[in-house]
Amino acid sequence: MNFHLIVTCVSKKKTKSKPPSIIDSSIKQDTPENVFAQWQKLISSCSLNSKRAIDLYSGPLWKSYLDSWKLLNTSDFKSHLWILSAGYGFISGDKKIKPYDITFQGGGIGVPSVLSKFSNDHGTNKRKQSLQKWWDLLTKSKNSNPNSITSLTSEAKKDDYFLVVLGKDYLDAVSKDLNKAIKNAKYPSH
Secondary structure (H helix, E strand, C coil), X not given: CEEEEEEECCCCECCCCCCCECCCCCCCCECHHHHHHHHHHHHHCCCCCCEEHHHHECCXXXXXXXXXXXXXXXXXXXXXXXXXXXXXXXXXXXXXXXXXXXXXXXXXXXXXXXXXXECCCCCHHHXXXXXXXXXXXXXXXXXXXXXXXXXXXXXXXXXXXXEEECCHHHHHHHHHHHHHHXXXXXXCCC
């Protein structure tokens, strides 16, 4: 059996240097597409060393994700860890990435929210649409497979099971992808 644990990234990273951040002054407020292009440029020019995603994140929430994943690996399951990253999209825990500072979570001054750079009204519907647009841009920018929850579940076998752990902001961002994954799943009860 295969068990796919899908979790969100966390803000705390293991890095000694300041990582690229969405609130960097080089990224100007604009449409999601233009902010995304600026973000891609900033992250690709980062000189920090890449680490496996599983080794980059830290903190109590990340520790609980890892503890759960390790516990699953001791059972009859072959467990896979997948991460919903506001900076990189849908990634494997083994994917090598550079440190970064961005989140889907809304927040106040100094919170590296992707929403802080969008030049549109952030009413409830606009906010959700902006987050979904960002997730869509992330998934379309990746050449890897799987590049989304939908692409992962489309490859599912009868003995594959999935658990998605996320908060409201991340749910808003990935909701179209998640709904499509459920709708198109060969085994929706899994």
